[in-house]
Amino acid sequence: MSASGGDRARDRVGGLCDHCRHQQIVRTTRGSVFSLCRRSRDEPERFSRYPRIPVLACPGFEGREP
Numbered sequence: 001m002s003a004s005g006g007d008r009a010r011d012r013v014g015g016l017c018d019h020c021r022h023q024q025i026v027r028t029t030r031g032s033v034f035s036l037c038r039r040s041r042d043e044p045e046r047f048s049r050y051p052r053i054p055v056l057a058c059p060g061f062e063g064r065e066p
Contacts, residue, residue: 015054021064 015025017035024036039060040049047060 012052015056016058016061017051017053017055019063020058020060021062022060 004046014023014035017037020037022038026034026036027045028034035053037047037049037051037060038048043060047058051058
């Protein structure tokens with residue numbers, strides 16, 4: 001596979017979360033990486049703290065500022 005193809009696949013890993021202003025990346029000391037949804041702090045009944053990836057639709061999605 002070409003390097004550019006791998007880059008595109010990596011860009012889609014988290015789906016909408018990777019482009020949402022409410023995402024926080026959490027890295028553990030063992031090297032695991034998780035996507036935390038900060039909307040879950042205020043509305044835990046509507047948003048999972050660690051949503052299943054890839055997220056394809058989300059009512060709380062707000063794009064990041066460029």
